[in-house]
Amino acid sequence: MQYDFFVIGGGSGGVRAARTAAKLGAKVAVAEAGPLGGTCVNVGCVPKKLLVYASHYHDALAQAAGFGWTIDNARFDWPTLIQNKNTEVSRLNGVYETMLDQAGVTLYPEHAQVSGANTVTLASGKSIDCKHILIATGGQPTKPDIPGAEHGIVSDQAFFLDQLPRRIIIAGGGYIGVEFAGIFHGLGVETLLLHRGDGLLRGFDDDCRRFLAEQMQLQGIDVRLHTEITAIQPGQTLGAALNNGQAETADSVMFATGRKPNTDNLGLEALGIELTDKGAVVVNDHYTTNVDSIHAVGDVIDRIMLTPMALAEGTLVAERLFGNNPQPPDYDLVPTCIFSPPNMASAGLTEADARQRDHDIDIYRSTFKPMQYSLSDTPLRCLVKLVVEKKSQRVLGTFMVGPEAGEIMQGLAIAMRAGATKKDFDQTLGIHPTIAEEFVSLREPV
Numbered sequence: 138m139q140y141d142f143f144v145i146g147g148g149s150g151g152v153r154a155a156r157t158a159a160k161l162g163a164k165v166a167v168a169e170a171g172p173l174g175g176t177c178v179n180v181g182c183v184p185k186k187l188l189v190y191a192s193h194y195h196d197a198l199a200q201a202a203g204f205g206w207t208i209d210n211a212r213f214d215w216p217t218l219i220q221n222k223n224t225e226v227s228r229l230n231g232v233y234e235t236m237l238d239q240a241g242v243t244l245y246p247e248h249a250q251v252s253g254a255n256t257v258t259l260a261s262g263k264s265i266d267c268k269h270i271l272i273a274t275g276g277q278p279t280k281p282d283i284p285g286a287e288h289g290i291v292s293d294q295a296f297f298l299d300q301l302p303r304r305i306i307i308a309g310g311g312y313i314g315v316e317f318a319g320i321f322h323g324l325g326v327e328t329l330l331l332h333r334g335d336g337l338l339r340g341f342d343d344d345c346r347r348f349l350a351e352q353m354q355l356q357g358i359d360v361r362l363h364t365e366i367t368a369i370q371p372g373q374t375l376g377a378a379l380n381n382g383q384a385e386t387a388d389s390v391m392f393a394t395g396r397k398p399n400t401d402n403l404g405l406e407a408l409g410i411e412l413t414d415k416g417a418v419v420v421n422d423h424y425t426t427n428v429d430s431i432h433a434v435g436d437v438i439d440r441i442m443l444t445p446m447a448l449a450e451g452t453l454v455a456e457r458l459f460g461n462n463p464q465p466p467d468y469d470l471v472p473t474c475i476f477s478p479p480n481m482a483s484a485g486l487t488e489a490d491a492r493q494r495d496h497d498i499d500i501y502r503s504t505f506k507p508m509q510y511s512l513s514d515t516p517l518r519c520l521v522k523l524v525v526e527k528k529s530q531r532v533l534g535t536f537m538v539g540p541e542a543g544e545i546m547q548g549l550a551i552a553m554r555a556g557a558t559k560k561d562f563d564q565t566l567g568i569h570p571t572i573a574e575e576f577v578s579l580r581e582p583v
């Protein structure tokens with residue numbers, strides 16, 4: 138065998154698995170058809186968060202007046218932002234290459250296919266034998282099958298637009314649609330967010346979802362539920378026909394309506410590797426497919442599509458195959474943040490999940506105007522919420538809608554992982570004055 142471990146896909150999960158395996162003494166190679174770092178670095182978390190930061194200046198400038206600042210002639214230049222973002226992404230591509238190199242991992246910068254239980258074939262025609270293969274090929278955005286869909290863009294393209302649209306329609310109320318609605322709105326684009334369901338961000342805490350939608354509307358983002366695009370008419374401005382018979386126009390239409398796993402042209406069907414209806418690779422608890430030597434992690438298995446989960450899964454596979462201390466990720470306690478305006482973050486069970494699992498629970502909840510808004514006329518408020526199991530007093534879920542919710546939630550997730558009870562929260566001194574102190578000041582269940 139030429140390699141102990143051959144990884145297809147140099148994104149979050151693949152690079153982490155490759156480096157971990159190499160550190161444990163395995164001979165490892167990675168094939169990557171695009172830029173290193175995958176979705177997260179190139180068209181996901183990283184560029185998205187940079188754009189989110191850019192969009193925050195809008196609110197900061199608006200609120201600054203209340204604190205005595207007059208800022209004349211503030212202007213925003215989209216090409217500068219995109220150019221600087223591209224420079225940062227290129228830097229990270231280089232960091233990934235260096236990390237692989239330093240770990241002694243061989244990089245094949247080309248497309249790869251599985252051609253046997255222990256064989257990978259590269260686009261250049263080279264065939265490579267290996268003991269284990271990891272499929273970490275991620276996913277890609279899809280568009281709905283409607284007339285004129287080709288005139289719309291998806292998130293991959295939104296990061297590279299030549300100009301900022303004056304008006305945009307975003308179809309899809311999942312986290313990508315919601316975050317981009319916040320980005321474009323914050324950068325001064327008239328933004329219409331359409332969602333076909335009855336609430337944004339399905340799967341998140343219902344209370345928080347409703348509260349966030351209200352906060353977004355208060356800021357001037359036009360959020361319409363039960364609404365989807367049925368056709369796009371090309372032209373200098375695009376025309377979007379809606380399912381309710383109405384029509385809208387915009388300079389750009391962005392579909393954030395779903396993603397599909399990258400399993401085409403991978404040779405999986407020929408090997409009889411089981412796929413779901415959606416094309417995701419089916420794996421067992423050890424991330425192994427129905428062929429013993431072939432494993433898969435990250436977005437391509439369509440479990441929880443987040444970078445930290447791909448990292449945890451990649452680490453686990455490498456440690457199980459080449460080490461002796463695998464720590465399976467905890468799918469019940471996945472802290473997460475929607476980088477919407479304002480942020481919405483959560484860790485643990487939602488109220489609905491907890492009830493569905495027959496937990497007898499108390500809810501602690503507060504909405505309030507944080508001090509940072511007190512000298513401006515913004516109508517925005519924060520929400521914090523705890524789901525607590527009555528008998529054990531364990532905190533099962535923590536939720537927040539408000540500034541920096543993601544930063545705050547990370548620490549709360551550690552407390553929950555350590556088994557924190559409501560009493561632990563109550564006995565923790567607050568840091569005053571902060572938004573986060575509200576989590577240790579919730580006295581009565583609602």
Ligand code: FAD
Nearest residue numbers: 146148149150170175176181249274275435436442443444
């Ligand atoms: P990827 O990172 O997608 O890597 C797969 C790699 O495989 C790609 O580089 C691809 O080119 C390569 N590849 C595919 N097929 C082949 C082949 N046959 N041969 C060779 N190479 C191949 N997650 C968060 O945690 N926080 C966020 O804020 C966040 N924001 C996001 C925003 C957006 C707009 C998007 C789209 C995603 C976001 N995510 C976020 C999700 C996160 O990016 C993914 O969960 C993560 O990147 C998945 O890692 P992966 O290793 O499974 O796949």
